[in-house]
Amino acid sequence: MRLNLIAVLLLFVFALATQSCQKNTELSGGEGDNTNEGSFNGGTSHNMGKNCMSCHKSGGQGEGIFTVAGTVYDAQKTNTFSNATVKLFTGPNGTGTLKYTFQADTRGNFYTTGNVTFGSGLFPAVQGKSSTNYMSSAITTGQCNSCHGVSQDRIWAQ
Ligand code: HEC
Ligand code: HEC
Numbered sequence: 171m172r173l174n175l176i177a178v179l180l181l182f183v184f185a186l187a188t189q190s191c192q193k194n195t196e197l198s199g200g201e202g203d204n205t206n207e208g209s210f211n212g213g214t215s216h217n218m219g220k221n222c223m224s225c226h227k228s229g230g231q232g233e234g235i236f237t238v239a240g241t242v243y244d245a246q247k248t249n250t251f252s253n254a255t256v257k258l259f260t261g262p263n264g265t266g267t268l269k270y271t272f273q274a275d276t277r278g279n280f281y282t283t284g285n286v287t288f289g290s291g292l293f294p295a296v297q298g299k300s301s302t303n304y305m306s307s308a309i310t311t312g313q314c315n316s317c318h319g320v321s322q323d324r325i326w327a328q
Contacts (some may be wrong), residue, residue: 173262175264175282176294176296178303181259184259188242189290196234197259203255204220204283205281205283205284206233206234206281206282207272207273207282207283207284208272208274208279208280208281208282209273209275210253210273210274210275211252211253211276212214212273212275212276213276213277214275214280215275215279216277217276218241218277218278218279218317219241219243219319219324220241220312220315221313221315221316222236222240222279222315223236223316224237224312225304226239226281226283230231231296234283235283235285236281236282236283236312237282237284237286237312238256238258238270238272238280238281238282238286238312238314239279239280239281239282239312239313239314239315239319240256240279240280240281240313240314240315240325241274241277241278241279241280241314241315241318241319241324242254242256242278242279242280242298242325242326242327243278243324243325243326243327244295244326244327244328245273245326245328247323247324247326248278248280250277251274251278251298251326251327251328252274252275252277253273253274253275253276253278254274254277254278254280254296254297254298254327255271255272255273255274255293255296255297256271256272256273256274256280256294256295256296256297257270257271257272257294257296258270258286258292258294258295259273259281259292259294259295260289260293261290261293262272262293262304262306262307262308263293263295263304263306264295264302264304266293269287269292270274270286270292270305276285288309288310288311288312290308290310291307291308291309291310292308292309292310292317293305293306293308293309294308294309294314296327297327298327299327299328301327301328303325303326303327
């Protein structure tokens with residue numbers, strides 16, 4: 171009788187524990203249900219190389235307000251590069267804390283409507299299949315294609 175009671179109690183505690191774990195996983199990364207974000211092998215994006223936030227901004231014609239977005243090209247900087255990973259660190263060359271990770275899609279585009287806090291600045295890193303490129307200065311805006319492809323070479327990976 172007493173053993174049964176303990177078993178029931180243990181089950182209850184276990185159920186509570188797994189439930190709270192699941193909740194935490196859902197909440198991690200600050201992704202609410204409404205977050206629209208690029209992912210590996212996805213392909214619904216367009217306008218490669220353009221500054222996405224010229225349209226995907228508050229009051230803009232683009233669907234969703236992007237906080238970070240851009241396009242990754244290959245080493246020749248002519249064709250787009252699929253499925254790169256874009257990371258934002260608090261320090262240069264992958265130092266400090268990794269704050270955000272984004273997946274580029276089959277068109278080379280990465281984008282998110284998720285909440286991104288730049289603070290005093292974050293350092294981008296772009297990881298391809300064989301190497302990672304680091305931006306040596308910090309950014310306070312996620313409009314990557316407002317500089318890259320305009321005043322700066324395209325973002326690239328290999
Ligand atoms: C000239 C304006 C404009 C630019 C620049 C632009 N977009 Fe869009 N985007 C739109 C409009 C309008 C829609 C909604 C209609 C459509 O799907 O074409 C849209 C839709 C999308 C969608 C589909 C949303 C969904 O339903 O999931 C994605 C993804 C997207 N854009 C990504 C991007 C990315 C990434 C960039 C930059 C590389 C970008 N867009 C640049 C105007 C733009
Ligand atoms: C305000 C303009 C600006 C913005 C916005 C910007 N960049 Fe840069 N980026 C630069 C400049 C200038 C350089 C070259 C000097 C340096 O590394 O700081 C650079 C260099 C880089 C490099 C290194 C390139 C190489 O050949 O090694 C990567 C990778 C990069 N940026 C990725 C990004 C990503 C990803 C974003 C968006 C999350 C972004 N950048 C936003 C201006 C910008």
